Amino acid sequence: MLRLRNGRTLYYGKGDVLTYRTYAAPLEVPAIPESAFTGDANVIFAHNITFAVSGESLMTSFSEGDNAQVVATDSMKNFILRHAATYEGSTTEGFLAYIGEAFFAKYAHISAIEVRGDRIPFQSLSVRGDEGPRESGLVYRRSHNDHAHAAMELRRAAEGAGVVEQWSGLSDLQLIKVSGSSFHGFVRDEYTTLPESFDRPLFIFLNIQWRYEDPEDAWDGSRGRYAPAEQVRDLAQQAFHAYESPSIQYLITRIGLHMLDRFPQLAEVRFESNNRTWETIVDRDPVTGASVFTEPRPPFGFQGFAMTRADLTDPQFAFDADGLHRPSAKGVAQP
Ligand SMILES: O=c1[nH]c(=O)c2[nH]c(=O)[nH]c2[nH]1
Known part of the structure; x- marks a missing residue:
């Protein structure tokens, strides 16, 4: 939970920012004996994102109704969606950190960010190929099974963002x-x-x-x-x-x-x-x-x-x- 230095809890943000990015960088991981998974082509790199910010300068929006420092949550949604287009990496954690660092760079009065991304899983499907079934690469099936997520709290640091806490999950x-x-x-x-x-x-x-x-x-x-x-x-x-x-x-x-x-x-x-x-x-x-x-x-x-x-x-x-x-x-x- 985002707190100010004086201990007060203060945050606001946007939830359920559904972000469907196509053709993100492929992920490759070392194999382990228990799994056939060695990577993800990331043809569909889709997330449900929750993004919240905090900072001393936001206090007056709560105390006085002064919106001068308030970045509208609607703008946050646009910020996330547009940055999904420019993210060059291959992981949920990297994507969240990229959004957070860019937000700090754009809005100097924001001092802390909490962000969570739940991957929306799409499974690749096989189609008929010349030598038997092959992956379509075009058609995917939305999965309602288990899914990956990541969550992190970032604080403005001398350069970019410092990680207060970061968890990955299933x-x-x-x-x-x-x-x-x-x-x-x-x-x-x-x-x-x-x-x-x-x-x-x-x-x-x-x-x-x-x-x-x-x-x-x-x-x-x-x-x-x-x-x-x-x-x-x-x-x-x-x-x-x-x-x-x-x-x-x-x-x-x-x-x-x-x-x-x-x-x-x-x-x-x-x-x-x-x-x-x-x-x-x-x-x-x-x-x-x-x-x-x-x-x-x-x-x-x-x-x-x-x-x-x-x-x-x-x-x-x-x-x-x-x-x-x-x-x-x-x-x-x-x-
Ligand atoms: O694996 C279990 N742990 C318990 O503590 C518990 N208690 C219970 O009623 N069933 C089970 N099963």
Whole structure:
């Protein structure tokens, strides 16, 4: 939240600035074993942007109704859209930092900016080619699955902008594992009605965020140190696959440890998860394996956990980097 130096909270801005830029610079990233993703052609580089500003000089617009220093939020929207045309980079973080730095350069009385961009994902489609299916490169499908985002708070600095805080993230990842998850051994007392479960259909909603040691690794894709949300997604699904989880708490911690291990450029990762375990209607048929489930009813449980690089070597986590590919201390690898 944007605050003035005297501690007062003061900001205004524009949300839902839908920005569809075509033919941004392609992003290339180093491959990781858990993912087929090695980059994005960025033919459609689309974002929903929220942009807010703060500064001492805006105080009189709140106190006296004096708009002399107020850049209209309608102008902010135009500023963002026009700068989408001139951004030469390949990452959401770089795009947000570019808008922020340009805004500081244009409006000398603005001292702080908070900006968030949620990527609007479009999936490339395949069409008939001479030697089998090939990517269209022209036609894309709007995806309502998980998507990447970035958010940062910038302060005016001697030269350009200083980063107060910057997070990258993956929102609304929804994963179901049909077998290989349990939840038992929890406190049993007069309030307990939940039966112990030794093989539950675990459906989770996940928001994952990560912070770089050096925020500029995220601004400049050409450094080769970008940690793309697509690889984070694939790493998370690999961990879900590999570990037989005793709880969501344990599962998100394993995902986080593997993220920190796989991406040494990250300083911190954090999770918010939501438990949407399907409700069982018809128990598993021992012969066919068939079961029937339905949507769970509210209220829903949630978990949160944040981890730093120091946790990789903290004995309490007993982290084993090979746990993604073979049985871990708690889990067994799935077929
Ligand atoms: O993974 C879980 N963690 C919990 O803390 C919990 N509590 C609950 O009712 N179900 C679950 N599942």
